[in-house]
Amino acid sequence: MAYPYQITSYEAYTEAYKKSIENPEAFWSDVAENFTWKKKWDSVLDWNFTEPNVKWFSGAQLNITENCLDRHAKEMGSTPALIWEPNDPSEKNRLLTYSKLLERVCQFGQVLKNNGVKKGDRVCIYMGMIPELAVVTLACARIGAIHSVIFGGFSAQSIADRLYDAQAEFIVTCDGAFRGAKDIPLKSVIDDSLIGNRSIKKVIVVTRTRTPISMLKGRDVWYEDEMKHVEEQGIHFIEAEPMDAEDPLFILYTSGSTGKPKGVVHACGGYMVYTDYSFVNVFQYKKSQIHFCTADIGWITGHSYILYGPLSAGATTVIFEGVPTYPDAGRFWDIVAKYKVNILYTAPTAIRSLMGFGLGPLQDKDLSSLKVLGTVGEPINEEAWHWYDEHVGKKQCPIVDTWWQTETGGILISNLAGITPSKPSWATLPLPGVQMLLVDEKGEEVLDDGNETVSGNLCIKGPWPSVLRTTYGDHERCRTNYFATYPNLYFTGDGALRNKEGYYRITGRVDDVLNVSGHRIGTAEVENAINMHAGVIESAVVGYPHDVKGQGIYAYVIFGHIHGDETLTRKDLLQTVTRIIGSIAKPDKIQFVTGLPKTRSGKIMRRILRKIAEGETDNLGDTSTLLDPGVVDEIKRGKL
Ligand code: PRX
Secondary structure (H helix, E strand, C coil): CCCCCCCCCHHHHHHHHHHHHHCHHHHHHHHHCCCCCCECCCEEEEEECCCCEEEEEECCEECHHHHHHHHHHHHHCCCEEEEEECCCCCCCCEEEEHHHHHHHHHHHHHHHHHCCCCCCCEEEEECCCCHHHHHHHHHHHHHCCEEEECCCCECHHHHHHHHHHHCCCEEEEECCEEECCEEECHHHHHHHHCCCCCCCCEEEEECCCCCCCCCCCCCEEEHHHHHHHHHHCCCCCCCCCCEECCCEEEEEEECCCCCCCEEEEEEHHHHHHHHHHHHHHHCCCCCCCEEEECCCCCCHHHHHHHHHHHHHCCCEEEEECCCCCCCCCCHHHHHHHHHCCCEEEECHHHHHHHHCCCCHHHCCCCCCCCCEEEEECCCCCHHHHHHHHHHHCCCCCCEEEEECCHHHCCCCECCCCCCCCCECCECECECCCCEEEEECCCCCECCCCCCCCEEEEEEEECCCCCCCCEECCCHHHHHHHHHCCCCCEEEEEEEEEECCCCCEEEEEECCCEEEECCEEEEHHHHHHHHHCCCCEEEEEEEEEEECCCEEEEEEEEEECCCCCCHHHHHHHHHHHHHHHCEHHHCCCEEEEECCCCEECCCCECHHHHHHHHCCCCCCCCCCCCECCCHHHHHHHHCCC
16 A cells, blocks of 8 residues: 555656645645654744755654654554564574564663663764664654764774764663674774763663673663663653654764764754655555665664664664675575565665676575665666666666765655656656756856756755754854855755756765765865874875775875885775774775875865876876976876
8 A cells, every 4th residue: 555645656756746846835744744743833844045044844743753663563563663684694583573663662762761861962872783773773762862873884083083073971882793704893992982081971782792891880881781670660661752843863974075074963853754755755665565775774874764764654674784795695685585575775886796796696596575676875887787677676676776965864866666767877856845956166057958968066956854954063064065055055065967857867976075885985084094194294085986886095195204015004004094984994095105296386186186096197187287297297107
């Protein structure tokens, strides 16, 4: 059975889109009527993009967990909400029904309260992909605490920066996490991040790997002990905290083109409505289907399309602890077959990496349950698209290429599975409520010119319900980053093409942000980390095309004095980046140079460095403004 707000034909899409633009208030209030509110809104939308100040469903009160849990527990309590597939396929999987998940969320909500967490407090979550991660995240939402999940690949230093920025007082972590053949010492990383920290009051530790860890008296407590205590008190339910629609639901840190990551803040009401709406429409979710999104909950994709969107829609969502290639490259297909997965949502990087193993791992795997395939996070090349279509979807499953960002909260451009047309490597059409446009360098709108495909910087006119509301603790940063480049527009940071059908194709970032395996990394951040190494004088980081990761990280480094040999020094630098940011930001290539191409005013000409990293040595453009053009030849000669 379709959802009342589900678009079921191309005509219905055009009609919904038209209505959403002509009268967004009427459109979104109709959608919002399908949710549980503690109190309805006084006004649907108030906004300006100058401050910016965006308010959806002002005056309304809700708790997102009532939509994700209570209403389903009541109507279909024995339906699985979560299926958990462990890293090691021989370990027993776990299943939590809607009733059980609600109970666990309530119990952990009580644990948080017992440990002093109050509405509005920031709770940092640094865990592996286990069911408790869902429980903890939702429990924060239940009591109105603001969660900030940090991906398990970030270093102690990165965590310390985020804890400080979010002024967090509580942490929930695990002893360790299993990821493929690795055992990641999460608690030990947290301990390192807390050296000298006086603001963290409690660290709650979930047992997973049972690696030896230190537990500090008065600060560190075990999850299991705390839950047992609540169980003994006979607590199985707590009321959901009434939240204003505009109260923050969570903070999620993401990289930008300058300096340190920023804490993107999403608000309860709009985020709830939009993640559910986009989930149901893009994937054309049908009740009782099994949805498997392979992202980590530490990224926005996991927030919106493992947890909130699917759970709000009453779906069964699969949480996978491991990696696609462990114990072998058939793991995704085993999971699809095991749970009869209907929707598979993954990243182009994963597809490309699995393509590299050939068709062997797909042989004899029953993928007949699949109905819809999705991709996210980076442009998908046509070869990967066709491989996904032919060998995974057997040409029977529409592929949705979903474009969106941490800041947008939910999918903004995508075909709707089987409803609107797909086109390989094109994200295609905006969802209802989303007014995309392209602008040129001068900020003028790029209009269609008849037959040709046009290109420009991708911007959005007017707000959609899950637009970020601010960057935590620094609203001005939000304004300058997203709303100041072009007046009255949200600027995505991406470049795009638009064809005569109005389809969008994302060509990549136009700022100094890299997209490595679908993860955003600022070049400035990587440079800062490299420059922390004692021997480094200066560095410049650019991206280059990488067969599997989409983009690789290429670092040009001026080094003072090399201890030992270059290979060792490279390893030292990798170690430094791993310490400062995490292993996800490690450069793929490090070239030692004696100088960088700079203009007379001292600006590094990254354009030249990018071209050299891409393998282009002849057409480097105008180099006459360089202070020392000779440096370019040296760099070209030393290219890795
Ligand atoms: O450059 C775009 C790329 O990923 C960026 C957003 O990264 P993040 O906030 O980490 O969120 C990733 C998951 C939503 C965008 O600015 N991107 C995302 N989806 C696509 C994409 N590029 C091309 N095609 C996509 N489908």
